[in-house]
Amino acid sequence: xxxxxxxxxxxxxxxxxxxxxxxxxxxxxxxxxxxxxxxxxxxxxxxxxxxxxxxxxxxxxxxxxxxxxxxxxxxxxxxxxxxxxxxxxxxxxxxxxxxxxxxxxxxxxxxxxxxxxxxx
Amino acid sequence: xxxxxxxxxxxxxxxxxxxxxxxxxxxxxxxxxxxxxxxxxxxxxxxxxxxxxxxxxxxxxxxxxxxxxxxxxxxxxxxxxxxxxxxxxxxxxxxxxxxxxxxxxxxxxxxxxxxxxxxxxxxxxxxxxxxxxxxxxxxxxxxxx
Ligand SMILES: Nc1ncnc2c1ncn2[C@@H]1O[C@H](COP(=O)(O)OP(=O)(O)OP(=O)(O)O)[C@@H](O)[C@H]1O
Ligand SMILES: [Mg+2]
Numbered sequence: 001x002x003x004x005x006x007x008x009x010x011x012x013x014x015x016x017x018x019x020x021x022x023x024x025x026x027x028x029x030x031x032x033x034x035x036x037x038x039x040x041x042x043x044x045x046x047x048x049x050x051x052x053x054x055x056x057x058x059x060x061x062x063x064x065x066x067x068x069x070x071x072x073x074x075x076x077x078x079x080x081x082x083x084x085x086x087x088x089x090x091x092x093x094x095x096x097x098x099x100x101x102x103x104x105x106x107x108x109x110x111x112x113x114x115x116x117x118x119x120x
Numbered sequence: 121x122x123x124x125x126x127x128x129x130x131x132x133x134x135x136x137x138x139x140x141x142x143x144x145x146x147x148x149x150x151x152x153x154x155x156x157x158x159x160x161x162x163x164x165x166x167x168x169x170x171x172x173x174x175x176x177x178x179x180x181x182x183x184x185x186x187x188x189x190x191x192x193x194x195x196x197x198x199x200x201x202x203x204x205x206x207x208x209x210x211x212x213x214x215x216x217x218x219x220x221x222x223x224x225x226x227x228x229x230x231x232x233x234x235x236x237x238x239x240x241x242x243x244x245x246x247x248x249x250x251x252x253x254x255x256x257x258x259x260x261x262x263x264x265x
Contacts, residue, residue, distance in 0.1 A: 018140060020136075020139055020140070020168055020172065021136045021139055021172045021175060021176065022136040022137065022139055022140065053143075053164065053165075053168075055165055055168040055169060055172065055235075056169060056172070056228070056229055056231045056232050056235060057172060057228075059229065059231070060227065060228050060229045063229060064227070083158075083161075084161050084165075087158075087161065087162070087165075088165060088235075091235055091238050091239070092229070092231055092234075092235065
């Protein structure tokens, strides 16, 4: 259901399946332990192209992890959401709070850009 | 198109394991009514919100009766009508509960009713404390959204 790798300053997490009440708790636990075990990572990128379904239970977990990353001065972003995921995210106004990128490549490039700016 | 009249009723235990079943049952019932694939995804999302609420909120304590959800699906002319009903604790203030961001669970967003309202053409909520809650949603295929 969840695969991950570290790319530069980012923890890239690939999520698949149906993110609803049935797996929200496990989804939360897995993401939290990934975040906690990578204290040096400034940004978490969640790839959601294989998310077949997400509802408010799943989106609640995304918001919670976004807050968690913000608390340690980091960020959380979403990359390549499936059409259903994008629809649900849009309806809840998620893109105004959490960055949503069309592709993982764009998300990683945006991160490099942010690093360049803050280094000045 | 020919007017179709049809109905189906399913009652199931109020457990997370039945959530996917409820979504798929509603979408496959509605599938023959002229909805697009995107419309059917919207129906799944709205049903998921209503059924999740029954599972999460309606039966908080150890009750004597077996917690269940009743889902009634109807094809009325060109509309799909689905009602989702529990015999749980009920909602004290329905108008308040329907507002965006209102939740009794700090881990949640309080956006379930807001999503249902955005997805369905019409949402009707009836609730009585100690008796239960019934959410009825109406979808029509030709809606512009
Ligand atoms: N079937 C129900 N029985 C009892 N209370 C309910 C029921 N459905 C909703 N509620 C109450 O209404 C509130 C708002 O519901 P809504 O679905 O909008 O948000 P939520 O379930 O708290 O959060 P989210 O849906 O975003 O995960 C709930 O917090 C709960 O107190
Ligand atoms: Mg809800």
